[in-house]
Amino acid sequence: MTARVKAIVLSGNGTNCEREVAHACQLAGADADIVHISALLAGRVRLDDYHFLNLAGGFLDGDDLGSAKAGANRLIHARVAGRQDSLADDLRRFIAAGKLVMGVCNGFQLLVKMGLLPSFDGDFRQNCTLTFNDRGRFENRWSRLQVNGSSPCVYTKGMADIYLPVRHGEGKFVTDSPATLARLEQEDLIVVRYADVQGRPTQDYPDNPNGSVAAIAGICDPSGRIFGLMPHPEAYVHRTHHPRWTREDLPEEGMGLQLYRNAVDFIAAELL
Structure with a gap:
């Protein structure tokens, strides 16, 4: 039997896009499991058994302390039952093994706040x-x-361009210094930028x-295997998701x- 790509989609504590993300993974050819974070903390599910970690959008912990901050602290400090390792240790091992991580919206916020x-x-x-957001309000467009x-x-x-929906109140990307922004630019880690109708940032x-x-709408790490973006790719996987699907071919x-x-x-070529 041919080995299958196994995707894990984390849920719980305020995520609300896990079903759409799992569906996108399945359409792409992966087996996808939606796993509540409590199952990882209890040791009932192991991150090591998967190839592709998806951190879905939502409102982790009601965005208290800022978007995904409480969730980041949980992942950094929470211990797995019966082990000394934290979930952050599991994540580091997952990444060191060359596996993939994608965070969308709240998942992107989680990735940057975990470092x-x-x-x-x-x-x-x-x-x-x-x-x-600069306008001080939730944007859904x-x-x-x-x-x-x-x-x-x-x-x-x-890919040269993408058209995707955004749904967020805290999506303004900022860096701690001009040097950080310069390094993102120099190392081509800025993956996607918001563009006008001519396709210009x-x-x-x-x-x-x-x-x-x-x-900046999304960035990756130097390996290109960890990727975070604010717009929702899982929300546009079929033509009927497009706002003009009845008027455009x-x-x-x-x-x-x-x-x-x-x-x-990538996983099928590099990890299986």
């Missing part, structure tokens, strides 16, 4: 965050994204829905599905 992105030197130190073809990101290979609202510095598959296909193909 898993951008993780320039593998030190897992937080040096960027996502904060309140579709956004054009320009893809950086020079990025090492495995998820966006072969923009700071102008509403094309840039939150005011992110340098129009669209491909059957939505653009977001390609990110999951690229992930599954």
Whole structure:
């Protein structure tokens, strides 16, 4: 029997997009399990048994302390039952094994606040965050994204642009210093940027829905295997998800599905 790519989608404590993410993974050819974080903490499910970790969108812990901050502290400090390891230790081992991690929206916020992105030197130190949108309100709209073809990101290979929905109140990407931003630029770790109708990165609202510095919508780590973005690829995997699906001649598959296909193909080629 041919080995299958196994994806895990974390749920619990406020996530609400886990079913859509699992569906996207399955459409891309993976076996996908939705696993409550309590199952990992109790040791009933092991992260080691999977190839592709998905951190779904939602409102972890009601966004108390800031988006995903409480969730990040939980993952960093919580111990797995019967072991001395924390879930953060399991994550580091998962990453060291060359496996893939993608965080969308609240999942992206979780990755940066855990220091898993951008993780320039593998030190897992937080040096960027996502904060309140410039307009001070929740944004629910579709956004054009320009893809950086020079990025090492495995998820966006072969893509030049993407059209995806955003749904967030704290999506403004900022860094702790100009040096951090410069390094993101120099190492091509900025994977996607908010773009205008001409496909050019923009700071102008509403094309840039939150005011992110340098129009940043998503970044990856130097390996290209850890990727976080605010827009929701799992929300556009079929033509009927597009807001103009009754008025435009669209491909059957939505653009977001390609990110999951690229992930599954990479795992099949490199890890199985």
